[in-house]
Amino acid sequence: MSLRQSKIVAVALVTFATFTDIITYSVGFPVLPDLGRRLGASPTTIGLLFAAFGVTLLAVSIPMGAVSDRVGRQGPLAGGMLALALSTALFAYATSLPWLFAARLVQGAADAVTWVVGFALIADLYGPAERGRMTGIVMSGTSVAFMIGPSIGGWLYEAGGIRLPFLVVAAVAAVGAVAFVWFDPPSERVKRDPVPISAVLTVPAVARCAGLVVAIATTLSMVEPIFSMHLQTDLGLGPSRVGLAFAAAALGNTVFHPFFGRLSDRFGARRMVFAGLVTSACTLPLLGTAWNLPSAIGLGVLQSGAFAVGITPSLAYMAEATSSTGIESFGVSYGIYNVAWAVGLLSGPSLGGFLFERMGFARLTLAWAPVLLAVTWLLWKVKSPHAETYLRADVDAGRREPAGAGTEIARAD
Structure with missing residues (x-):
């Protein structure tokens, strides 16, 4: 097999794409507020500018997943990276707030394409015995991006002015677009019948996986900002030391994600996701016991590892849940995954801030842990209404019919 058709190259390109996407997202943290102020934006407007990213991410994830199921993965991935490059370059030359909002909205759409179609490509190329390992590699790369993105943005800003961070990242994204044009995915030559979005949405195992993802994302996005506030307000740590604690957790994730x-792959993605939620609930109250910087680093790394137990396997579980029905519309299923993750990211910080003001950090973690355990137990107990077989999608009629004789499929719920 040539390099253009190598599965390992596919994983490397998806890792590069998600890495670039996270760098693009995080490089704006130290730069966008200043750029917005130069164009007359108030703090509220700057907040809306950051939030605009999530609007198109939610709107585009499932439709673009469905498109990639029909036309293949290569075109959407190349187009997504090109859109990322152009929108990031637009930040460098924007002269008004509407242009900033337009660029941010396009970035959100490009993010959806990169993650949804990228993981769908990996699910196309690798079976259940290898998906966990491959998604772990991709997630390890994103952890590095989260760790270095804001620093790169700040350094480039100070070195070359406000345009340089955006132009550098745009150039990197353009390289990714060219790489996907060059790549020839083996999955593109396999006929893939289009499946109605509704057929995937009504698969019980897919719905369960989405529920688990919402629980993980809500807890993660709740804990991160209030843990930072706790370290600053209750322990008196400065921003640089708080950043060190989070950098240590991100560094740990570069090892945690491939390992879990x-x-x-060995023990089953579904079991690992549930184990991750239980582990996260058990370690969460320990964060409230941090008393200085070393303890905050140690407990933060521990909690980060607990989250990783569930996050990486959840990506493999979504593919497993979809393929267990005989459906191979991995684009739609990862679109659902992306929407579930976005719902958690949108709800977690506001809920966490509301509870933090009224309960404090230690009490909040003690109260949320049993809530997370209860949600996990409920999702574990929910059973599919089907017996030993699933209904198979009738892609021509857009409806579902019982699988025929000899087509019984192992359940993933």
């Missing part, structure tokens, strides 16, 4: 991805 391998474990999910």
Whole structure:
């Protein structure tokens, strides 16, 4: 097999794409507020500018997943990276707030394409015995991006002015677009019948996986900002020391994600996701016991590892839940995954801030842990209404019919 058709190259390109996407997202943290102020934006407007990213991410995820199921993965991935490059370059030359909002909205759409179609490509190329390991590699790369993105943005800003961070990242994204044009995915030559979005949405195992993802994302996005506030207000740590604690957790994730991805291949993705939620609930109250910087670093790394137990296997579980029905519309299923993750990211910070003001950090973590355990137990107990077989999608009629004789499929719920 040539390099253009290598599965390992596919993983490397998806890792590069998600890495670039996270760099693009995080490089704006130290730069966008200043750029917005130069164009007359108030703090509220700057907040809306950051939030605009999530609007198109939610709107585009499932439709673009469905498109990639029909036309293949290569075109959407190349187009997504090109859109990322152009929108990021637009930030460098924007002269008014509407242009900033337009660029941010396009970035959100490009993010949806990169993550949804990228993981769908990996699900196309790798079976259940290898998906966890491969998704772990991709997630390890994103952890590095989260760790260095804001620093790169700040350094480039100070070195070359407000345009340089955006132009550098735009150039990197353009390289990614060219790489996907060059790549020839083996999955593109396999006929893939289009499946109605409704057929995937009504698969019980897919719905369960989406529920688990919402629980993980809500808890993660709740804990991160209030843990930062706790370290500053209750322990008196400065921003640089708080950043060090989070950098240590991100560094740990570069090891955690590949490790737990391998474990999910061995023990099953579904079991690992539930184990991750239980572990996260058990370690969460420990964060409230941090008393200085070293303890905050240690407990933060521990909690980050607990989250990783569930996050990486959840990506493999979504593919497993979809393929267990005989459906191979991985684009739609990862679109659902992306929407579930976005719902959690949108709800977690506001809920966490509301509870933090009224309960404080230690009490909040003690109160949320049993809530997370209860949600996990409920999702574990929910059973599919089907017996030993699933209904198979009738893609021509857009409806579902019982699988025929000899087509019984193992359940993933």
